[in-house]
Amino acid sequence: xxxxxxxxxxMITFVIFVWFIKAYLWEPLTSAMEERTSKIADxxxxxxxxxKRIDEANIEYSRIVDEAKVKATDVITMANQQSTTIIxxxxxxxxxxxxxxxxxxxxxxxxxxxxxxDALRKDISRIAIACAEKIIKAExxxxxxxxxxxxxxxxxx
Numbered sequence: 001x002x003x004x005x006x007x008x009x010x011m012i013t014f015v016i017f018v019w020f021i022k023a024y025l026w027e028p029l030t031s032a033m034e035e036r037t038s039k040i041a042d043x044x045x046x047x048x049x050x051x052k053r054i055d056e057a058n059i060e061y062s063r064i065v066d067e068a069k070v071k072a073t074d075v076i077t078m079a080n081q082q083s084t085t086i087i088x089x090x091x092x093x094x095x096x097x098x099x100x101x102x103x104x105x106x107x108x109x110x111x112x113x114x115x116x117x118d119a120l121r122k123d124i125s126r127i128a129i130a131c132a133e134k135i136i137k138a139e140x141x142x143x144x145x146x147x148x149x150x151x152x153x154x155x156x157x
Contacts, residue, residue: 127152127155131148131152134148
């Protein structure tokens, strides 16, 4: 056998083999690899986008929590102010009621005092009239007059 013919036969077989690989295997293999590369690139892009969204969500979460804290502080402050206002209003109302009760009590005491004074005047008038009757009935002498007055004074005490 001739080396040239063997070499030539191997070359033709190699060319046919390369053409066969290129025609039937190379295109599907390269397209599969490109598809796989694009899937990987898409996956990495999606992962980056997901990380970005997570970061944005964390920032939004922090902002919302901060706003909620501020709102809660505002609500607590407002509630404290309202409670202080309610307490102050209650103090004012109770003070007015106390003054009203004191005023009514003072009026009642004044009325009771006037009634007591009137009763005392009536008692004194009655005692004075009784003394005058006794003086008039008895002999009019200085000593009897004095003893009757002393006796009337003792009754007053």
